[in-house]
Amino acid sequence: MSLRQAASSLGRQLGGRAASLQHQQQRFAGNLPVKPNKYVEEWGVRREHIENEFRWDAKTLTNIAIFVGIVPALIYKGCVGEFNRVDKVAGRPERSMLGSS
Helix, strand or coil: CCHHHHHHHHHHHHCCHHHHHHCCCCCCCCCCCCCCCHHHHHHHHHHHCHHHHCCCCHHHHHHHHHHHHHHHHHHHHHHHHHHHHHHHHHCCCCCCCCCCC
């Protein structure tokens, strides 16, 4: 008897139970009832379809300007200022950095 025939006869003897056991849902936190939240479901749909809801307007352009231009510039100025302050305390000359005078 070949291996394939043995597996086939075993499957018939189990009556299909093996197939149903293979596709059983596994839950890690026990068998908890799940109640869908309307607001979470709506948010998930909007998140999946963000390309349909995105709009170029003044608010979007303002956010881009702030987080692409102003925030990095402020971080850079703060770092340069800190380097210059430490160099001044240590008695070293200021370093020549991008944008420093």
